[in-house]
Amino acid sequence: MGEKLTESDVKKIQAEIDDRKFNKRPKLIAEVQETRAHGDLSENFEYHEAKRAKNRNDSRIRYLERMLQNATVISDKSEEGTVGMNNTVTLYIPEDDETEKYKITTSIRGNSLENKISIESPLGKAIYGKKVGDTVTVRVNDNYSYDVVIKDIDESTTDEDDQIKSY
Template structure:
């Protein structure tokens, strides 16, 4: 738990005064801040087979393409002379180190991951579905795509199936009234209006 500027943050939940939908929209951004401040890292990610394929593809590309380009860029910058004022050298070195860090991060993720089944019934909310919901609080309608946490993006309404709203919606059908428990103190109701079985559309794996 992290207390910051009077707010209490927890993974996949937050306590804020105001509209509950706003909580859901910023929860992923909040947790990203939480990780940066505390140094918390994600271990044991729940990944689909497609997630694993994407990670393996990125690792291969970084090792075979980006690594080679980065090494050459460092060599070229070093050849320019005095390194004390060679900003191109330090920029190239930074890029090379970032690439290696990303490779280690992804490899560690694969080693600790749990493979999850992304299948679901044709009339029920499941992984990679776009769900249209109506908030009982004010009648506002929103669409969310349920994804694994590594593809979550609050700005694009892609929410983790492990988040409060993801857990609540999973397995429900059109017309169901669903209670979303953000935490022990905050909850709200919404109703499922439609389910779009779009599948994985190639969302990017999250950065650090």
């Protein structure tokens, strides 16, 4: 079983594949051919860099195509009042006496620096499908867990501005 992706994720990935195949790849191939004509390949930095850029692009295409082949498509719909995909959730963490907001995403769009957490993360797994007022225990590993209280669920957010991860 591969990544869990929404229909929107699949469309974004396919759009990147198409852009890389039909826009970037021809330009990169032309650049490799142009720099190859500059002479001795053993000392031609531009050629080696152009070839490296082309190979990175081709590698990204293969990675994304393999991800789509092995993906499980999930719904981005959720019951009203429950934590679901693309919801922004306000959590109270009693251990730290802090309140934080997180957006629930798929792992391909997760970005902890932007408070976008994946449904595959310990916190995402723990709160997914829960309701406002629920106290949930988040298991980080066998030795550590903590509680969070779901204070609010904003169901109005979308994934339009979310970017898929690069590597």
